Amino acid sequence: MSTKEQRERIELLQGTLDLLILRTLRLGPTHGHAIAKAIEFRSEDVLQVEQGSLYPALHRLIKRGWISVQDGTSENNRRAKFYRLTARGRRQLEVETGKWDKLAGAIARILRPAESESES
Amino acid sequence: MSRRKRMMENLDQDIRDFIERETQDNIERGMPPDEARYAALRKFGNATRVKEETWELWSFLWLEQLCHDVRCGLRQLRRSPGFTMVATLTLALGIGANTAIFSAVYAVLLKPLPFAHPGQLVRVFEANDRAGIGGEGCSYPEFQEWRRQNHVFSGMAAVQGHELNLTGGGEPMVVKVGDVTADFFPVLGVPPMMGRAFLPADDDQGAAPAVVLSEGLWRSRYGADPDLVGKAIDLDKRSFTVVGVMPATFRFSLDGRGGQLWIPIVQDPTFGPVAKRPNLGSFTAIARLKPGVSMAQGRAEMEALSNRLTQQYHPGDEGRTVLIATLREAMTGDAPAPLLVLLAAVGLVLLIACANLANLFLARATSRAKEFAVRAALGAGRSRILRQLLTESAVLGLLGAAVGIALAFGGVQGLSGLLPPSFPRAESIRVDGPVLAFALLLSLWASLLFGLAPALFAADPRLHTTLQESAGRPGEGKGRRRARNLLVTAEVALAMVLLVGAGLLIRSFAALLSVDPGFETRTILKAEVSLPRFQYSTPQQWVTFSNEALARIQAEPDLQDTAVALPLPLADQSCSLSFSIVNGPPQPPGANNTADYVAVSPNYFHVIAIPLLRGRTFTQQDVMSTPRVAIISEALARTYFPHRDPIGQQLIFGFPPDTNVKREVVGVVGDVRDAALNKSPGPMMYVPFNQAPLWGVGLVIKTSSSTSAAANEIRAKVHEVDRDLPVTDVGWMFEAVDVSLGQAHLRTWLLGLFGAMALALAAAGVFGVISYSVSRRTREFGLRMALGASEQEVLRLVLKEALRLAITGVTAGLVLAVGLARLISSLLYGVRPADPATLIVSPLLLTGAALLAAYLPARRATRVDPMAALRHE
Numbered sequence: 001m002s003t004k005e006q007r008e009r010i011e012l013l014q015g016t017l018d019l020l021i022l023r024t025l026r027l028g029p030t031h032g033h034a035i036a037k038a039i040e041f042r043s044e045d046v047l048q049v050e051q052g053s054l055y056p057a058l059h060r061l062i063k064r065g066w067i068s069v070q071d072g073t074s075e076n077n078r079r080a081k082f083y084r085l086t087a088r089g090r091r092q093l094e095v096e097t098g099k100w101d102k103l104a105g106a107i108a109r110i111l112r113p114a115e116s117e118s119e120s
Numbered sequence: 121m122s123r124r125k126r127m128m129e130n131l132d133q134d135i136r137d138f139i140e141r142e143t144q145d146n147i148e149r150g151m152p153p154d155e156a157r158y159a160a161l162r163k164f165g166n167a168t169r170v171k172e173e174t175w176e177l178w179s180f181l182w183l184e185q186l187c188h189d190v191r192c193g194l195r196q197l198r199r200s201p202g203f204t205m206v207a208t209l210t211l212a213l214g215i216g217a218n219t220a221i222f223s224a225v226y227a228v229l230l231k232p233l234p235f236a237h238p239g240q241l242v243r244v245f246e247a248n249d250r251a252g253i254g255g256e257g258c259s260y261p262e263f264q265e266w267r268r269q270n271h272v273f274s275g276m277a278a279v280q281g282h283e284l285n286l287t288g289g290g291e292p293m294v295v296k297v298g299d300v301t302a303d304f305f306p307v308l309g310v311p312p313m314m315g316r317a318f319l320p321a322d323d324d325q326g327a328a329p330a331v332v333l334s335e336g337l338w339r340s341r342y343g344a345d346p347d348l349v350g351k352a353i354d355l356d357k358r359s360f361t362v363v364g365v366m367p368a369t370f371r372f373s374l375d376g377r378g379g380q381l382w383i384p385i386v387q388d389p390t391f392g393p394v395a396k397r398p399n400l401g402s403f404t405a406i407a408r409l410k411p412g413v414s415m416a417q418g419r420a421e422m423e424a425l426s427n428r429l430t431q432q433y434h435p436g437d438e439g440r441t442v443l444i445a446t447l448r449e450a451m452t453g454d455a456p457a458p459l460l461v462l463l464a465a466v467g468l469v470l471l472i473a474c475a476n477l478a479n480l481f482l483a484r485a486t487s488r489a490k491e492f493a494v495r496a497a498l499g500a501g502r503s504r505i506l507r508q509l510l511t512e513s514a515v516l517g518l519l520g521a522a523v524g525i526a527l528a529f530g531g532v533q534g535l536s537g538l539l540p541p542s543f544p545r546a547e548s549i550r551v552d553g554p555v556l557a558f559a560l561l562l563s564l565w566a567s568l569l570f571g572l573a574p575a576l577f578a579a580d581p582r583l584h585t586t587l588q589e590s591a592g593r594p595g596e597g598k599g600r601r602r603a604r605n606l607l608v609t610a611e612v613a614l615a616m617v618l619l620v621g622a623g624l625l626i627r628s629f630a631a632l633l634s635v636d637p638g639f640e641t642r643t644i645l646k647a648e649v650s651l652p653r654f655q656y657s658t659p660q661q662w663v664t665f666s667n668e669a670l671a672r673i674q675a676e677p678d679l680q681d682t683a684v685a686l687p688l689p690l691a692d693q694s695c696s697l698s699f700s701i702v703n704g705p706p707q708p709p710g711a712n713n714t715a716d717y718v719a720v721s722p723n724y725f726h727v728i729a730i731p732l733l734r735g736r737t738f739t740q741q742d743v744m745s746t747p748r749v750a751i752i753s754e755a756l757a758r759t760y761f762p763h764r765d766p767i768g769q770q771l772i773f774g775f776p777p778d779t780n781v782k783r784e785v786v787g788v789v790g791d792v793r794d795a796a797l798n799k800s801p802g803p804m805m806y807v808p809f810n811q812a813p814l815w816g817v818g819l820v821i822k823t824s825s826s827t828s829a830a831a832n833e834i835r836a837k838v839h840e841v842d843r844d845l846p847v848t849d850v851g852w853m854f855e856a857v858d859v860s861l862g863q864a865h866l867r868t869w870l871l872g873l874f875g876a877m878a879l880a881l882a883a884a885g886v887f888g889v890i891s892y893s894v895s896r897r898t899r900e901f902g903l904r905m906a907l908g909a910s911e912q913e914v915l916r917l918v919l920k921e922a923l924r925l926a927i928t929g930v931t932a933g934l935v936l937a938v939g940l941a942r943l944i945s946s947l948l949y950g951v952r953p954a955d956p957a958t959l960i961v962s963p964l965l966l967t968g969a970a971l972l973a974a975y976l977p978a979r980r981a982t983r984v985d986p987m988a989a990l991r992h993e
Contacts, residue, residue: 032134033141051138051164055131056173062127063177069130081134 017049017057019100022085022093025067029084032058058083066092124178131174135167185504189511196512197519203484204516207477210884211520211566213877214470216527219551219559221466221870223532225459226558227549228452234369234548235447236309237408242415243450244276244405244422247443260385262429263405266442269425272418273407275307279372280403281379282388285652285846288354290341292846294650297355298372298379299388305332307408308372314338315349315364322384329387331360335368337380355381356389356652357844371547373451389657389815406447418444452544454946458867461944465621465874468614470562472881474570475611479885481513481574482604483892492578505579513571514564521563525556538869540862573603601893608882608889609929615875615882616933616966617940622868622875623958624941624951629868631950632861638792638801639689640729643822644853645830646691649838649845650816662813663744665841669817670721672837679833681822683728684721684809688818689794691849691856699773699805701760702782715756715803716794717775719812725751725789727822728853735767735787742808749808750783756803757788773805775812783807796860798949820853827852867947879969882929887973890922894977901981902989911982918981922974923967930963 024030024038035058036049061067066089072082085093139160146156164170197204232238244266246258258266260278267276282297298304305317313335322330331353333342342348352359360383372379385391409418426442485492492505529551539546577600649669656662666684673682687695697717722738724730733754742749750771757766766785774781791801809817823830831850838847858865894901901914941953951958 031137033138036138052166052170052173055134055170056177059127059131059174059177078137080137081130 016100017053018061019093019096020047021054021057021061021083022066022089022096025083025085026090026093029070029072029082031072031080031082035083061089064092065089124175127178128171128175131171135164135170139164185507186511189508190515192508193512193515197516200484203480204519207480207516208519208523210473210476210881211517211563212523212527214466214473215521215524215559215563215566216531217466217874217877218463218470218562219524219528219555220531220535221459221462222558223528223551223555224535224549225463226555227545228455228459229448230554231545231548233448233451234310234371238447240274240409240411241308241447242407242409242418242444243447244407244442244444245450246426247441258403258405260403263403265429266405266422266425269428270407270421272410272413272421274410275303276405276407277301277304277307278385278403278405279304280385280388283650284355284389285357285650285844286341286353286355287357287652287844292844293341294846294848295337295355295380297388298382299385299391300382301385304382304406305366307406308370309408310366310370312364313367314346315362317364317366318382318384323386325386327384327386329358329360330363330384331355332364332366332382333362334366334370334380338365355383357655358389358652360387371545373544389652407444415444415446455544455863457946458863461621461947462867462870462874465618465871468618469874469877469881470566471569472611472614472878472885474566475607475614476881476885476888477513477516477570478573479604479607479888479892481570482577482600482607483888485509485574485578486600488578502579506575509575509578510568510571513567513575517563517567517571518560520566521559524563525551525559528555528559538866540859540866543863573607577603604889604892605925608885608925609932611885612882612926612929612966612970613933613936615878616930616963617937618871618875618878619962619966620934620937620941620958621944622871623962624944624948624953624955625868625871627951627955627958628947628949629861629864632797632864635793635797635950637690637797637857638730638790639853640822641853641857643824644728645821645823645827645850646688646853646856647819647821647831647834647850648688648692648816648848649819650848651845656815659813660744662815663810666721666809666813666817669838669841670819672840673819673821673834676833676837678823678825679821679830679837681723681727683724683726683820684817685724685728685820686719686809686814686816686818687794688820688856689718689728689792690797690860691851691853692818694795695775697773697775697805699771702770702772704760704769713760715752715773715805717773718794718804718806719775719809719814720806721809724806724820728820730792731790733788733790734765735785737787737789738806738808740810743810746811748781748783748811749786751787751789751806752785753789753801753804753806754791755801756805759803771805774807775814778812797857798864864947864949879966882966883969883973886922886925886970887976889925890918890974891977891980893921894918894981897981898984898989901984902986905984906986906990914982914984915978918978919971919974922970922978926967926970929970930966933966934959934963 020039021035024035024042027038030038032054036051036054039047039049058067058069062069062083066086067083068086069081069083071079073079139157142160142163143153143157146159147153151159233241235241244258246262258278263276263278267273270276277300279298279300282299283294284297286293286295300318302318302320302323305312311317312332315332317332318330321327333348338344338348345351348362349364350362352361354360366382407418409415422442422444429442495505496502532549532551536546536549539549651662651665656665670682670684673679687693694716695718696714698714700713720738722740722742725732725737735751738749738751750773752766752771760766761769766788769785770782771785772780772782774783789806792804793799793801794804795802819834821830821834825833827850831847834850835847838845901917904914904917905911938954938959945953
C-alpha cells in the first residue's frame with residue numbers, strides 16, 4: 001500500500017512531527033487522516049506518519065494551545081473532528097520554522113562544506 | 121464532563137474516522153472491503169496504545185501512579201508486620217535522635233535572635249592577646265568613649281548582670297537584674313508590650329528610679345496586673361516606678377545570665393564607685409552596626425579607636441585591643457562545638473540505620489524477585505519499577521518520621537530538663553516548623569538512601585534471566601552479596617567511629633570526675649545572702665552583718681564549722697583582679713599579673729579543707745585597724761616567687777575602691793580549681809573578709825545534717841539579724857561541682873547513648889546478613905555435614921564469615937576514627953585523641969558484639985538436617 005520501499009522512508013525526528021502538523025494546518029482546518037495524508041503526499045512518501053504518534057502529537061498541541069479541535073463536516077458530508085491552527089500556533093510555527101532552517105543549514109554546512117558555500 | 125473525557129471521546133471518534141477513510145481509500149485502490157478494512161486497521165497499529173498515550177497526556181498520571189504506589193507500599197508493609205515494625209522502629213530512633221539534636225542546633229545556631237535585624241547586632245569587648253585574656257568586659261568610662269567616638273554603630277548600649285532583693289507583695293526574693301543604659305531596648309529593637317522602655321533622661325544621675333519588668337516576673341509576681349505600670353516596687357528596699365513590661369519573647373542573656381527586670385545603670389546601688397573606675401571591666405557592650413557597614417569595617421574602626429584609648433586608660437598595656445563579635449557568637453559561646461559533634465554522631469546513627477534497612481530491603485527484593493519479573497514481563501519499564509520501590513521505601517520513611525517526630529518531642533522535653541542552666545538559648549529549643557521540615561526531608565533522604573540500591577537491583581532488567589538460571593540454586597547474585605557485605609562492613613565502620621568518640625568522652629568525663637578540686641565538696645553545704653545596698657551601704661555595716669550572722673550560725677551545735685567566703689569556688693563566677701609586687705622584679709610590659717580574688721573568714725581554710733602550706737591563716741585580729749594581710753595560693757607563690765620566700769612580701773591589689781592597697785603575704789595555701797573543674801588551678805589571693813568586706817556573704821558549712829534542716833536553721837539565724845534577707849542558693853558543694861560538669865555530663869551521656877545505639881544497630885546488621893547467608897547456604901551446610909563435617913566446623917565456618925566482616929569494618933572504622941578524633945579534641949579532658957585504652961577496648965567490644973550477633977544464626981546452621989536440606993531441592 002505504500003509506494004516507496006520501507007528502507008527509503010525516514011523516521012521523523014522527535015518534535016518534527018509537531019512542526020509538520022502545524023505547517024499542514026496553516027493551509028486550513030482539516031481532520032487527522034487528511035493531515036497524515038498531506039504530510040506523506042507532500043514529502044513524496046519519504047516521510048510516513050505513524051498513527052501511533054499522530055494522535056498523541058495532535059493532543060499535545062491542543063494541550064499547549066497551538067491548535068484547537070471542533071466538530072465539522074467534511075467534503076463528502078461526513079461528520080469529523082477538525083483541527084485548526086490557533087493564533088499562538090501560528091506564531092509558534094514561525095518560531096519553529098526559523099529554528100528548523102537554522103538547524104538544517106548548520107547540519108548542511110557541516111556535512112557538505114564546499115557545496116553549501118558555493119550555494120550561498 | 122472533564123476535559124480529559126471529552127478529549128478521549130474526540131480521539132475515539134477520530135480513530136474510527138481515520139480507519140473508515142483509510143478503508144475507503146483502500147477500496148478505491150481496488151481492495152475487497154474486508155481486506156481493505158483489515159489493511160486499514162493494520163496500518164493504524166495499536167489503537168489501545170495510542171489511546172493510553174493520549175490518556176496519559178491529559179492526566180496527572182504521575183499522581184495516579186503515586187497513589188497506586190503508596191497503596192501498594194502500604195499493602196506491602198501490612199503484609200509483613202514484623203518487618204514493618206523493625207524497620208519503622210530502627211528508622212524512628214534514627215530520625216527521632218536527629219530531630220531532637222537538630223532542634224537544639226537550630227535553636228542555638230540558626231534560629232534568628234529575638235531582636236530586630238539581629239544580623240546587625242554585635243558585642244564589643246576588650247581582649248588582651250598577649251596576656252591570653254579574651255572576652256573581657258569594659259568599664260563604664262571606656263564604654264562612653266566608644267559610644268562617643270565611633271562612626272560605625274547606629275546605637276550602642278551597656279549592660280551588666282546583678283542581683284537585687286525584691287521585697288513587698290510577697291516573700292522577699294532575689295531577682296536577676298540587668299543594669300542597662302537607656303538605649304539598650306532601642307538598640308535591640310524590641311518594643312515593650314506595656315508602658316514604655318527607658319528614655320535618655322533615665323540615664324541622668326538624678327533621675328527618678330524606673331524599672332522595666334519581664335513578662336514572666338509581671339505574671340508570676342504581680343498576677344499580670346494590667347495597672348502595674350506607674351506603680352512602685354521595692355528593690356534593695358528602694359522604691360522604683362514600673363514604667364514598662366517587656367514581652368516574654370524578649371530574652372537577652374549573655375554568659376547564661378538573663379534578666380527578670382531591668383533598671384538604668386545609674387540606679388544600681390554600686391554605680392557610684394564603679395562609674396569612676398576606668399579599669400574595672402564589668403560591663404558588656406552591645407551595638408548595632410549602621411546599615412551597610414560590615415563586620416570588617418566595624419572591627420577596623422574599633423581597633424583604631426582602641427589604640428587611641430589604650431594610651432589613655434591602660435598605659436603600657438599594648439596587648440589590649442577592642443574586638444567585635446556578632447551577638448549570636450557572643451550569646452552561644454562554646455556551645456556550638458559539642459552540639460555539632462552530637463549532630464554528626466546522630467547523623468552516623470541514622471546512616472547505620474539506613475544501611476540496616478538497605479540490607480533488609482535487599483533481602484526482601486530478592487524474595488520478591490518473581491513479582492518484579494512478572495511485572496517486567498507484562499511491560500513495566502525499569503523506571504516504573506524503580507519508582508514503585510522508591511515510593512515503598514518513602515512510605516516506610518514517612519512512617520518512621522511520624523514515630524520519630526513523636527520520639528523527638530519526648531526527647532526535646534527530656535533534653536531541656538537535662539540542659540545546664542547556662543546553656544544558651546535553651547528556652548527556644550523545641551520541635552517547631554523548621555525542625556519538622558528537617559525531619560521530613562531527612563526521612564525522605566533516608567528512604568532514598570536505603571531504598572535506592574535495593575530498588576536498582578530489583579529493577580535490574582537482567583534480573584529475570586538471572587532468576588531463571590539460578591532458580592533452585594542456593595546462591596544469589598554475586599553483586600548483591602557483595603552489596604550486602606559492603607553495607608554491613610560500612611555499618612560496622614561507622615559504629616566504630618561512634619564508639620571511639622563515645623569512649624573518648626567517657627574517659628574524659630571519668631578523668632574530670634576524678635579531678636581533685638583542692639577542697640572538700642562532699643560534706644560542705646553552701647548558701648548565699650546578699651545585702652540590700654541602700655540599707656547596708658557602708659563596708660562597716662557589711663562587716664557587722666557578716667560577723668553577727670556568722671556568730672549566730674556557729675552557735676548552733678551542728679553548724680559550728682561555718683565560714684564566710686565570696687566568691688565561692690565553682691559555685692560562683694570567679695573574680696579576677698590584677699596585682700603587682702612591691703619591690704618585685706620588673707615585669708615585661710603587657711604581662712598582666714592577675715589572680716583570682718576571694719574574701720574569706722579566718723576559719724574558711726579549715727572548714728573547706730584547703731591545706732595551709734606555709735605561714736599562718738587569718739585570725740579574728742585581722743581587721744580594718746590592723747595591717748592589711750593576704751594569703752596566696754601555691755600556684756601564685758610558685759609562679760611569682762620562684763626563688764624567694766613569699767611570706768613577708770607585699771602585694772598591691774584590691775577590690776575597688778581599694779585597688780592600690782599594699783597587703784603583706786602571711787601564708788601560702790593549697791591550689792583549688794575555683795573557675796571550673798577542667799581548668800588547672802591558677803594563682804589565687806585571699807584577703808580577710810573583715811579587711812575587705814562585700815555586700816553579701818557566701819556561707820560554707822561543714823555539716824552532717826540534711827539540706828533542708830540546715831537551710832531552715834541558717835534562714836532562722838539570718839532572719840534573727842534581719843528578717844527581710846533572703847537566703848539563696850542553698851545546696852551541697854558537690855552539687856555545684858555537678859553543675860559545673862553539666863554540659864560535659866550531658867554530652868558524654870548522649871554520645872554514649874548514640875554509641876550504644878550504633879553498637880546495637882551494627883550487631884543487628886551482622887545478625888541480618890549472617891542469618892540470610894545461613895538460610896541461603898542451608899543446602900551447602902547439609903552437604904558438608906552429610907560428608908562428615910562436625911557441628912563445630914560448621915559453627916566455625918559461619919563465625920569466620922562474621923569475623924571477616926567485623927574485622928574489615930572495625931579496621932576501616934579505626935582508621936576513620938583516629939582521623940576524626942582530632943575534631944573533638946576540644947571536648948576532651950586528660951585524654952589524648954589517640955587514647956590507647958579507647959582504641960583497644962572499643963574494637964574488642966564491637967567485634968564481640970558482632971560475633972555474638974552471628975552466633976544465633978551460626979547455631980541454626982549446625983542444626984541443619986542433612987537429609988532435609990538435600991531433599992529441599
